Amino acid sequence: MSVATHPHNTYEGTGKPVHQDQDQPVPRETMMHHEVQVRRVQRHFLQSVCSCGWLGAARRSSPLAAEEGQDHAILFDGASTGIPSEGAE
Incomplete structure (x- = not known):
């Protein structure tokens, strides 16, 4: 199977190859929003x-x-927002 027809390289499973210029950023409206929070895990983490x-x-x-x-949000969302804590001191 060639790269162009691989199911992961098609748009919405239509079988049509994706032709995306690698030098151009992904449009903001198609990017997933990443909302990050800090939560307490067990007792001390x-x-x-x-x-x-x-x-x-x-x-x-x-x-x-x-x-x-915050690093994750910047890397994958391109935005830096305050990270709210969930019960953290």
Whole structure:
């Protein structure tokens, strides 16, 4: 199976090859919004979680968990927003 006809390289499963200029950014309206929060895991750990399903590593430091989540949001959403904590001190 060639790359152009591989199911993962087609638009909405129509079988038509995707012709996307790799030098052009993906249009903002087609990008998934990434909303990241920091949540408490077990008793002593915090973890960044994203609306896309991404989970950061469990951290003992709230600022470190928030920074990791912010990095994820910037990398995949292109935007930096404040990361709300869920019960974190």
